[in-house]
Amino acid sequence: MPLEAVAQLDDAPEREFLYTLNFGPQHPATHTTLRLVLTLNGETIVKAVPDIGYLHSGFEKLGEDLDFNQYVTVVDRMNYISPFANEVSWHTAVEKLLDIELTPRCQYLRTILAELARISDHLLCIGAAALDLGGLTAFLYAFNEREKIYNVFEAASGQRFHPGYSRVGGLMNDITDDVVELVRHFVRTFPKAHSDVVRLLNRNRIFVDRTKDVGILSKAEAINRSVTGPIARASGVVRDLRKDQPYLAYPELQDTFKVSCATGGDCLARYLVRMEEMIQSANIIAAAVENIPAGPVNVDLEDKLTIPDKQATYRSIEGLIQHFELFMWNRRWKTPINEVYAATETANGELGYYIVADGSGKAWRARTRPPSFIHFALFPHMAEGHQISDVPAILGSLNIIAAELDR
């Protein structure tokens, strides 16, 4: 945005006392490439104008060119802190469009891995929020745990950061016993690391002073501004898609978790909600990992929806035919000429995909409902009137992921 445009935006009468400060796009406290144009009176923020688009890479245009399985690799790179949750959300929408009922084993595996992704996302958010406020130690404890989650994804899919593990109607491959053992190990050791972070931060005078009553969002404002996820729950909006419209294995796991809410609506409340959600997620994983149903991970080969495994491709004519049917650019899936929206609860809030299908195996339109984009719009509302040192606290509590913000 040109600076003249910023000057026009600003119609405060005492203009001569104000000055403009560019916060970002390359600033350590913004974590990713986003820019804030702050109009300051001394150190008080009079006006904040976010300027985004530095990471815009046309993901939604690509979604109209890649097929439902190929697009998984792009979806991974939206919220790259919890990539598997994005994959689950994308394929939930695709499977709703194609009317696919997943196998129980796949539902449980996706649930476990999506919850691990949620913990991973919350750990980064909390660690980085503390880091920006000067608490380096909590960041290291949090990243130590994230490493274990990456190990789980590596064991399951072969890739640590962007697993690309989900497929239409199932998963790339079934998991091995190693993965179950790694998840068990994580669930066993996580509560200790969690309580370490709690002891470092919850009663930390500096941390509490800098987050309490900063960036307050009321319940009415949260609803009016389309806020979802932990930010809405910290403002007292009791909504969680895992409870309100359960998907995957959540209907069977309802007793294992509670929706964590707070009423403060400030940065501290958002931190506390995320901390509690991690415990609830660990409970879900602990219950789910002991009850993974046996059976196939993909839907039946007869349905002609999933990629057959190598054994079927090379050893049977039906498998070979179906493999080519799904990979030839003019074949792929037969979709209804209709459109569908499906959403899941990811770490940042409701991540939804609106797919318009035209009968071919590609989406006509693959609209993402990105929680980061909607939450970053809150920033001027939260920051105005606060000090410039509160900017990292607010940004940290919003957990903006620029790749998802700009797509």
Add this chain to the structure above:
Amino acid sequence: MPAYLDVLNAKFPNAFTTSAFRDNQRVQLDAETAPRVLFPLLRTLKEQCGFDMLFEVGGIDYLHYPDAVDRYCVVYGVLNTTTGERLFVKAFANDPDPVLPSAVPLWEGANWMEREVFDMYGIAFTDHPDLRRILMPEEYTSFPLRKDYPLRGHGERHNFQHLTRAES
């Protein structure tokens, strides 16, 4: 029949059509009625039918889509936070001058999402407080998610002045 349809039928007779797919319920407004009816319809949904949250605004370009009549569409997704009921309002618009009323006076959350639709599809929103490009640069002249905008190519690079190291 859902309760909101009675209210809408009484207030806007013959102004809209409905459709449904899987669990999605939709209300469509064609390009002729949308500029006039969209805003009062959204207001009725918010104030009388309990849809208090706008969770989604997205654009669609239906150029050469099977059986499409109007070209552009803006999808407003509204949600009742008490019951969890969802409804999509699809408002269509056409070239050469796609304009729709803005939902920002009703929901502040529409602000950025409508800016993104404007940025990507060139659909203008009347009464929007701050209708600027949001993801693309200010100098950009095209609308990249339109179906007649190519997927591959040099893009708009030729529009920008080429600077060598000596000149910069």
